[in-house]
Every structure is written in C-alpha cells, then in structure tokens.
Amino acid sequence: MADRAGFEGFYRARQAGLIRACTLVTLDPSSAEDVAAEAFARLWARWGAIQDEDHAGGYVYKTAMRLCVRRARRLRHEPLGLGDRPGRDHLEPLLIRVDVFRAMRSLPLRQRQAVVLRDWAGYETHRVAAMLGMRESTVRVHLARGRAALRTALKVEEEERS
Amino acid sequence: MIDERDERLAELLDEAVRDLQPTPASERVLHRGSWRRGIRLAATFGTVAVFVAGSVLAATIVRSNPVSHPGSSTVPFSAPEAPWVFDYPTGWNVATRISASPDLIANSLVTTVANGSIPLHDDYGPNSSHNATTLFGSSGAVVLVERFWSHASPFGAGDWGPGPFSADAQNPGWTFRERARCEGTLCFHVLEWLGPEITNSDRMAAAKVADSVQLGAIGRWTETDGERTTLHDENNLFTVTYPADWFPSEEPINTWVSSPFEILALATYSLRPGGEAVTDFQLPSNAIADLGPNDILIWINESGDAKGFPPRPQRFEPSTPCEDWTKLCPEPDGRAFGIPGIRGWWLGFGDAERGFYAFVGMGEQAFSDPARAQLAWDVLDSLQFLPR
Numbered sequence: 291m292a293d294r295a296g297f298e299g300f301y302r303a304r305q306a307g308l309i310r311a312c313t314l315v316t317l318d319p320s321s322a323e324d325v326a327a328e329a330f331a332r333l334w335a336r337w338g339a340i341q342d343e344d345h346a347g348g349y350v351y352k353t354a355m356r357l358c359v360r361r362a363r364r365l366r367h368e369p370l371g372l373g374d375r376p377g378r379d380h381l382e383p384l385l386i387r388v389d390v391f392r393a394m395r396s397l398p399l400r401q402r403q404a405v406v407l408r409d410w411a412g413y414e415t416h417r418v419a420a421m422l423g424m425r426e427s428t429v430r431v432h433l434a435r436g437r438a439a440l441r442t443a444l445k446v447e448e449e450e451r452s
Numbered sequence: 453m454i455d456e457r458d459e460r461l462a463e464l465l466d467e468a469v470r471d472l473q474p475t476p477a478s479e480r481v482l483h484r485g486s487w488r489r490g491i492r493l494a495a496t497f498g499t500v501a502v503f504v505a506g507s508v509l510a511a512t513i514v515r516s517n518p519v520s521h522p523g524s525s526t527v528p529f530s531a532p533e534a535p536w537v538f539d540y541p542t543g544w545n546v547a548t549r550i551s552a553s554p555d556l557i558a559n560s561l562v563t564t565v566a567n568g569s570i571p572l573h574d575d576y577g578p579n580s581s582h583n584a585t586t587l588f589g590s591s592g593a594v595v596l597v598e599r600f601w602s603h604a605s606p607f608g609a610g611d612w613g614p615g616p617f618s619a620d621a622q623n624p625g626w627t628f629r630e631r632a633r634c635e636g637t638l639c640f641h642v643l644e645w646l647g648p649e650i651t652n653s654d655r656m657a658a659a660k661v662a663d664s665v666q667l668g669a670i671g672r673w674t675e676t677d678g679e680r681t682t683l684h685d686e687n688n689l690f691t692v693t694y695p696a697d698w699f700p701s702e703e704p705i706n707t708w709v710s711s712p713f714e715i716l717a718l719a720t721y722s723l724r725p726g727g728e729a730v731t732d733f734q735l736p737s738n739a740i741a742d743l744g745p746n747d748i749l750i751w752i753n754e755s756g757d758a759k760g761f762p763p764r765p766q767r768f769e770p771s772t773p774c775e776d777w778t779k780l781c782p783e784p785d786g787r788a789f790g791i792p793g794i795r796g797w798w799l800g801f802g803d804a805e806r807g808f809y810a811f812v813g814m815g816e817q818a819f820s821d822p823a824r825a826q827l828a829w830d831v832l833d834s835l836q837f838l839p840r
Contacts, residue, residue: 292484306472313469319469327481331482334481366519377711386464389467396805398635405465408458409457409458410462414459424666425528425537428668436688439840440464441461
C-alpha cells in the first residue's frame with residue numbers, strides 16, 4: 291500500500307469516522323478535526339509500511355486516540371464545544387449532542403476511549419486493548435464502568451442479552 | 453456480557469456526532485505527512501550515523517565495564533492484597549507489604565519491585581532511611597508503588613508527574629522521582645529509586661515498570677488500620693470509612709428492588725439478604741429482624757441524578773434540617789417508622805450530581821448511648837462520592 295491514490299481513498303472513506311470518534315473523546319469537533327488530520331498525516335508518513343486497510347485503520351485510530359488524550363486534557367476546563375448547529379430544522383440532534391457530551395465528559399478519558407472504540411467504532415476488545423496500550427481485562431473494566439455511567443446519565447436501560 | 457458491543461449506546465453516540473460534516477483536506481494532510489516523512493528519514497540517517505560513530509567509540513570504552521541487561525521479557529504483577537497491576541522484568545523481585553497502623557498517615561500499603569532481593573523487615577524509601585545501598589546494592593533499581601492512607605488521601609485528584617529526578621538526602625548518590633496516579637476512588641504514588649551505579653538498562657527498565665502501573669480490575673477493595681476500615685467501591689464510585697469490626701454486605705440485602713438501587717449495606721452485625729419489605733421503604737426484613745438492641749444498620753440506595761434531592765448536609769445528624777424537601781425529613785427521635793425496638797431515619801441528599809437515600813437504623817440501647825449512636829452519623833459523614 292504505497293500509492294497516493296490508495297491513501298486518498300482510505301482518507302476519504304475514514305476521515306469522517308475518525309473525526310467523529312475524536313469528537314466523542316475530545317468533546318470538541320474543531321479539535322477533533324485537527325487531531326484526525328495529524329493522525330492521517332502520520333499515517334501517510336508511514337504509508338509504505340502499512341500492510342492493508344485494517345492495519346491502516348488500527349494505526350490511525352491508535353495515533354488519534356493518543357493525540358485526543360492530550361487535546362482533551364487541555365480542554366477539560368473549557369466549555370463544551372458543540373460544533374456547528376445541525377443542518378436539520380429542529381434542535382433535537384443538538385440536544386442529544388449536549389446530553390451525550392455532558393455524559394461523556396463525566397467519564398475518565400480511558401473509559402471514554404474504551405466506549406468509543408468498542409461500542410461506537412466497533413473494534414473488538416483485544417484491538418481496543420492494543421490501541422490503548424492496556425490489557426484486555428483492563429479495557430473490560432473501563433468499558434463496564436463507562437457504559438454503566440453512560441447508561442445512567444443518558445437514562446438507557448440495559449439490554450437484555452441471552 | 454461485557455465483550456458484546458452495546459448497540460444502544462453506540463446508536464446514541466452516533467446520533468450525537470452524525471451531523472458533523474468534516475472538511476475534506478487531503479492535500480493538507482498529504483503535505484503534512486510528506487513533511488513528517490522527510491523529517492523522519494533525516495532523523496533516521498542522523499541516528500544511524502551517530503549510532504555507528506558511538507558504537508565505535510563505546511566499543512573501546514565499555515569492554516571493561518559490561519552492562520547488565522534486564523530480562524528480555526516482562527511478567528505481569530497482580531495480587532489480591534494490592535489494587536494495582538503492572539509489568540516487571542523477568543528476574544526482578546516483587547513484594548507487597550501492608551504496614552497499617554493507626555499512627556500511620558501514609559504508605560500503609562507498598563509494593564516493591566527491585567532488580568535484586570527485597571528485604572522483608574527493614575523500612576526503606578527515598579529520603580526516609582539511610583540504608584539504600586546496604587539493602588539494595590549500589591546498582592539497585594527499586595520501584596515503589598504506594599497507596600496513600602485513605603483517611604488522609606486526596607480523592608478524585610488528577611495524575612501528576614513523573615517529576616524530575618531528585619537527590620536522596622539520606623542516601624548519597626541515590627536519586628528518585630515520583631508520580632501520582634488516580635483512577636476511580638484510588639490514588640497511589642509510584643517512585644523510581646535508583647542507586648548511584650545503576651546501569652542504563654536497569655534505569656530504563658525501572659521507568660518502564662513505573663509507566664505500566666495502573667489500577668487493577670477491581671470492584672470493591674478495603675484497607676484497614678485495625679480500628680477503621682475504608683471500603684472503596686469502584687463500580688459505584690464511593691468510599692466509606694467505618695469501625696473495623698462492622699460488616700459490609702457483599703451482596704444487596706434488598707433482593708427485589710432495582711430502582712433506586714442499593715450501593716451499600718453496612719451494619720454492626722452480619723447481614724442476611726432477603727426477606728420481605730418492612731415499611732413502604734422496602735427495608736429488607738431479614739436485616740431488620742437481625743438488628744439487636746446495640747446494633748446499627750446503614751443502608752444506602754442511589755436514585756439517578758441529584759435533581760429533587762437537597763444538597764448533602766455539612767454533617768449528618770438526626771436533626772438534619774429539611775427546609776426545601778420534607779418528604780423524607782428525618783425525625784430526631786427516630787420513631788417515625790413504628791418498627792418495634794428500632795429507631796430509624798431516612799435521609800435524602802444529593803452529592804456529586806447523584807441522588808441518594810440513606811437509611812440509618814439502630815436498636816434502643818445503641819440509641820441511648822450517644823457515643824455509639826454517633827458512630828452511625830460519622831460513617832455517613834465519611835462517605836465520599838465521585839460523579840458517575
């Protein structure tokens with residue numbers, strides 16, 4: 291995977307997703323765009339060593355999560371950055387964003403990252419562990435706590451699972 | 453099952469960010485990446501050049517002073533008596549020591565990792581003893597993971613460090629640096645403590661150990677000084693300190709109500725879960741039936757956010773005033789519930805953006821002994837909550 295076209299295709303396909311993931315961690319859409327751009331730049335700098343799209347995805351998310359933490363720590367005392375008003379005619383999406391951002395803000399960063407990578411981005415727990423540099427068991431703990439806190443804050447009943 | 457993806461949460465998160473429309477800027481990214489690649493290539497060439505030159509020079513110097521290498525792999529540390537986990541080099545030693553005492557205000561629990569043997573009975577630590585070289589040798593590498601005594605510890609504080617290396621005033625040539633880690637209700641310090649002749653590889657290995665320390669996968673954890681026990685509940689994000697001979701229930705004593713949900717049942721006697729509801733407040737009858745004349749029961753339930761609850765009072769007491777919220781105002785004489793032989797109080801309060809109902813029950817003998825009765829209110833005062 292050493293071609294520019296390949297990178298650009300990957301970038302177009304994954305840019306929005308990575309920015310949204312970073313937004314859920316930093317809780318600031320404009321910072322998330324910066325962080326995602328930097329992560330993609332670092333990916334491009336190593337593009338020749340990237341084996342496949344899966345590898346690229348893991349690399350760019352791992353890099354972005356590291357950058358997100360730094361950015362989120364700087365932003366933790368700032369007001370929530372909610373980004374542009376949603377393009378729909380009603381305010382509901384913005385209100386959801388406010389609720390979700392407030393709930394996410396109450397989570398420690400590791401819990402935030404674990405929930406975003408596992409539940410929102412859909413990465414398996416072992417891949418989340420690799421991205422965050424922690425053991426799977428630790429990821430599970432962060433996930434359990436993060437989910438419990440989010441469910442309570444967002445008033446989500448736990449799903450029944452067989 | 454925790455390994456399954458939580459689809460409903462995923463959907464909510466997605467709704468929150470779905471409308472964000474990023475600006476495509478692949479040219480900017482490509483430019484920034486190309487620049488980075490150039491810098492990296494230059495750095496690589498520079499590093500190789502420096503390495504080759506350095507190797508030639510080092511080969512002539514180092515032959516008479518071989519460097520010891522740490523184990524090529526690491527092993528994970530976890531122990532039931534310690535709340536932290538970390539990785540340490542194969543061949544290094546680990547020991548955990550609990551040195552709790554009512555007189556201690558710090559360092560009641562320490563895990564030591566060292567590149568040599570670890571003394572079991574000596575006191576040691578940077579700036580606190582002058583025996584470092586005797587105990588660990590001049591090339592000693594020691595990492596100390598210390599739990600600060602809970603009654604004096606910061607709660608919910610942030611991480612800091614590692615700071616710069618400082619000279620150990622008690623041990624000439626030894627240096628140390630420290631960092632604090634706080635996760636959930638637990639804060640602990642990690643110290644790297646290095647001898648004057650430590651090798652670079654052991655120095656790096658000690659730093660790696662310190663970097664890897666993190667809170668283990670624990671739900672509840674207690675620490676005691678023999679007189680008081682502090683319970684940390686990482687699932688429900690609170691701590692409470694109580695007399696060491698009291699009994700926290702390991703499982704909910706109310707087995708049929710899930711909202712509000714029980715986060716703590718604590719008593720001077722061993723609690724039996726279950727039974728039937730006593731009064732409208734769903735007190736479990738087994739716990740009430742077992743409450744003797746000199747016993748005390750504390751039962752705390754959580755109910756969503758703090759909306760509708762009065763703020764937590766500065767001190768809990770039977771006459772806690774209820775100016776804005778009268779529904780569960782505690783009766784000073786504790787007779788409101790009409791349970792024969794038991795004085796009882798319900799208190800509602802908000803803390804850390806969470807809402808709580810607390811029940812305090814005690815037998816007539818405990819109620820008539822002010823010092824004993826006060827224990828119940830002291831336990832409530834010791835509660836510390838983190839936001840969920």
